[in-house]
Amino acid sequence: MERIKGADLSKLTTLKVGGRADLLVIPNKVEDVRESVLLSREKDVPLFILGGGSNTVFGDVKGIVLWLRRLRGMKVVSSAEGFLVEVMAGTPLSDLVILSVRENLEGIWRLTGFPATVGGAVSMNAGAFGAEMKDFLTSVTFMDWEGNVHRVRAEEIEFSYRRSPFPGIGIVLSCELFLKRSELPVREEITKIRTLRKRTQPVNLPTSGSTFKNPYPRHAGDLLERVGMKGYRSGDIAFSNIHANFLVNLGEGRFEDVVRIIEEAKRRVLEEFGIVLEEEVRIVEDSGSDGWKVL
Numbered sequence: 428m429e430r431i432k433g434a435d436l437s438k439l440t441t442l443k444v445g446g447r448a449d450l451l452v453i454p455n456k457v458e459d460v461r462e463s464v465l466l467s468r469e470k471d472v473p474l475f476i477l478g479g480g481s482n483t484v485f486g487d488v489k490g491i492v493l494w495l496r497r498l499r500g501m502k503v504v505s506s507a508e509g510f511l512v513e514v515m516a517g518t519p520l521s522d523l524v525i526l527s528v529r530e531n532l533e534g535i536w537r538l539t540g541f542p543a544t545v546g547g548a549v550s551m552n553a554g555a556f557g558a559e560m561k562d563f564l565t566s567v568t569f570m571d572w573e574g575n576v577h578r579v580r581a582e583e584i585e586f587s588y589r590r591s592p593f594p595g596i597g598i599v600l601s602c603e604l605f606l607k608r609s610e611l612p613v614r615e616e617i618t619k620i621r622t623l624r625k626r627t628q629p630v631n632l633p634t635s636g637s638t639f640k641n642p643y644p645r646h647a648g649d650l651l652e653r654v655g656m657k658g659y660r661s662g663d664i665a666f667s668n669i670h671a672n673f674l675v676n677l678g679e680g681r682f683e684d685v686v687r688i689i690e691e692a693k694r695r696v697l698e699e700f701g702i703v704l705e706e707e708v709r710i711v712e713d714s715g716s717d718g719w720k721v722l
């Protein structure tokens with residue numbers, strides 16, 4: 428396990444914005460995760476769980492950031508119907524996408540093009556092009572905030588649009604998925620999605636993905652565009668010219684700019700449409716504590 432005091436968090440998120448953490452812990456095994464959970468309890472300091480940092484923006488963090496990137500690996504059992512996959516939380520989601528393309532498996536290839544970990548994708552119930560993480564899960568193994576490990580069947584877990592009970596009830600350690608064999612030529616289908624993403628998303632700049640959830644039946648990007656936020660800039664942080672709901676870092680973007688620009692966007696959309704936009708991106712700063720365990 429590695430421990431870094433005063434770690435620079437900007438390197439750990441895809442928007443490349445961030446302050447410092449009192450302590451960054453990088454566990455190598457599940458026991459290390461338990462040690463951090465118990466330490467945060469004993470010292471009564473907040474603990475933030477970080478995966479790929481692709482939907483997270485940090486300010487300064489007065490507490491522990493637990494970065495799960497090293498808890499990776501998967502076990503695969505194949506049958507005539509498909510693949511049963513046990514995968515650890517820190518594994519890149521793209522490993523599952525690659526498997527699905529190689530073996531022509533259903534659905535999960537739709538989640539291509541974002542640098543998530545599997546744990547982050549479960550926690551956010553990540554989704555794209557009609558598929559969501561929950562569609563493939565058979566069970567999740569997690570550690571609760573007292574350090575106990577549980578394995579629960581997927582149907583017992585309440586998932587909804589970009590929402591799950593994690594990390595509220597604990598830290599996803601691994602999960603099991605069933606990926607059916609597909610009738611579609613997956614390799615061709617995924618190429619279409621990748622081309623579309625390149626055309627409609629700012630793939631060449633540091634970004635944190637969707638800033639706001641879509642307030643059904645409206646699209647956040649559309650509302651933002653209508654209130655003049657597309658391309659709107661505060662310092663080096665801007666809403667992308669390509670996709671109004673994606674924040675991009677044009678150079679030396681700062682946390683304060685992210686907060687300012689989000690507030691401005693929410694204010695305009697509320698004034699114009701009476702709609703309260705809800706953040707999809709996790710804004711994490713020392714004052715944003717939700718209980719003792721999760722920032």
Ligand SMILES: Cc1cc2nc3c(=O)[nH]c(=O)nc-3n(C[C@H](O)[C@H](O)[C@H](O)COP(=O)(O)OP(=O)(O)OC[C@H]3O[C@@H](n4cnc5c(N)ncnc54)[C@H](O)[C@@H]3O)c2cc1C
Pocket residue numbers: 441475476477478479480481482483495516540541542543544545546547548549550551552553554555593594597598599600628630634635636637709
């Ligand atoms: C270019 C780009 C495109 C994107 N496109 C999409 C898209 O199409 N669809 C979509 O849904 N998202 C998209 N995203 C957003 C993002 O990739 C997803 O939300 C993803 O699931 C976040 O995973 P992560 O590992 O990076 O999570 P992080 O950003 O590290 O964390 C996000 C949240 O999950 C929690 N978390 C992380 N790991 C765990 C764990 N093991 N146990 C418990 N909680 C955990 C964190 O505490 C935090 O609350 C995009 C992002 C980018 C940069």
